[in-house]
Amino acid sequence: MNNNVDYKLMRLTSSKCSEYFEAMKIYTQSVEYIQKTSTNEIKYWIDHYKKFALGDLFFFVLLSNDIVIGYAELAYIKKSRTLLIDYIAIDKQYNSNSAFYSFYWLIVDYINKQGLDYDFITKEILCKYDSTKIYLSEIKMYELENFKVANCLYVHPMLEKTNEESEKESLLMIYQKVLGLSQIKNNTYISIVKTVYLYYQAWDDPFIDISEKQDYLKKYEGYLSMITSSLNEEYVIMNGYNKKHSYSSDDKSIPSKTKSIQNALIYTIIVIIVVLGVLFFAKELNVQLTTIALVSVAVVFIVFSFVALSDSKAAKIIKNLPVFSKLFALLK
Numbered sequence: 001m002n003n004n005v006d007y008k009l010m011r012l013t014s015s016k017c018s019e020y021f022e023a024m025k026i027y028t029q030s031v032e033y034i035q036k037t038s039t040n041e042i043k044y045w046i047d048h049y050k051k052f053a054l055g056d057l058f059f060f061v062l063l064s065n066d067i068v069i070g071y072a073e074l075a076y077i078k079k080s081r082t083l084l085i086d087y088i089a090i091d092k093q094y095n096s097n098s099a100f101y102s103f104y105w106l107i108v109d110y111i112n113k114q115g116l117d118y119d120f121i122t123k124e125i126l127c128k129y130d131s132t133k134i135y136l137s138e139i140k141m142y143e144l145e146n147f148k149v150a151n152c153l154y155v156h157p158m159l160e161k162t163n164e165e166s167e168k169e170s171l172l173m174i175y176q177k178v179l180g181l182s183q184i185k186n187n188t189y190i191s192i193v194k195t196v197y198l199y200y201q202a203w204d205d206p207f208i209d210i211s212e213k214q215d216y217l218k219k220y221e222g223y224l225s226m227i228t229s230s231l232n233e234e235y236v237i238m239n240g241y242n243k244k245h246s247y248s249s250d251d252k253s254i255p256s257k258t259k260s261i262q263n264a265l266i267y268t269i270i271v272i273i274v275v276l277g278v279l280f281f282a283k284e285l286n287v288q289l290t291t292i293a294l295v296s297v298a299v300v301f302i303v304f305s306f307v308a309l310s311d312s313k314a315a316k317i318i319k320n321l322p323v324f325s326k327l328f329a330l331l332k
Helices: 018-030 039-047 097-113 129-143 186-207 210-230 257-284 289-310 312-319 324-331
Strands: 007-011 055-064 067-077 082-090 120-125 147-149 171-176 183-185 235-237
Touching: 007 097, 018 039, 018 055, 018 067, 018 082, 039 055, 039 186, 055 097, 067 097, 067 186, 082 097, 082 186, 097 129, 120 129, 120 147, 120 186, 129 147, 129 171, 171 186, 183 186, 186 210, 186 235
Parallel strands: 082 120
Antiparallel strands: 007 055, 055 067, 067 082, 120 171, 147 171, 183 235
């Protein structure tokens, strides 16, 4: 019995071929409702992919021993040198890590052979931080290909007019072709998000009435405004979602719960030693209790201020203390 599996990649350029119909069966059965694009829209763009003005559209099927077992949809945005993954769907009967990674590697190899210059690859995960456990398997698969989750707000646009559940706070995974930085600048992140949104607008353009276009574009302006105003720091941490779901210890820049407790104990011991030392020497020098109290409070404040610079919970405690909140703001 021959157990060898021969994976092949085929690019779809027409909806009239038999592989298209097989691919759409896999797509409709494998992709959740909230992530689905209309098959009529997919059919249109497969037949008119050359009209895509921002770059290139790619529709692929994965063949296993000449049987269609997968469907993939990607876009290449030339101006921003970004590749966007819409779907990589595998038939449930053949779904495995081997099939997924073979499909992914064949796609990347195809893109590279086309000579396309890209710096980033994006993949949206339609969930919030509080529900990432449901999608951990998908997140982990992309992480093994060096994708990282941006630890900040991302809003997934609505797919079709009736799929309101698809318009939601989600995760954006980003692959950096060369650097693979643990953090990226806010402007870089906003630029990537703008690219994703421009792609959606270009895709939807043939299906939107002129009378609806102004309101449609305002939605995207609202998304961008919401995301931009939510960025408080200069950088966006990549793989920062581990703060809420630390199933992996690969990213040492994100402290685990155990590590946070250890740090808290160390800081507490330091504070106790320093305060006891101050009290001892103050007693020897016959310093007044008022002076001792002021020095002790100052020492505690300084230590907790340093802790707060790296720990958001400590920062909240300091900010709620009268007088200290102003001092802490100046220190920060």
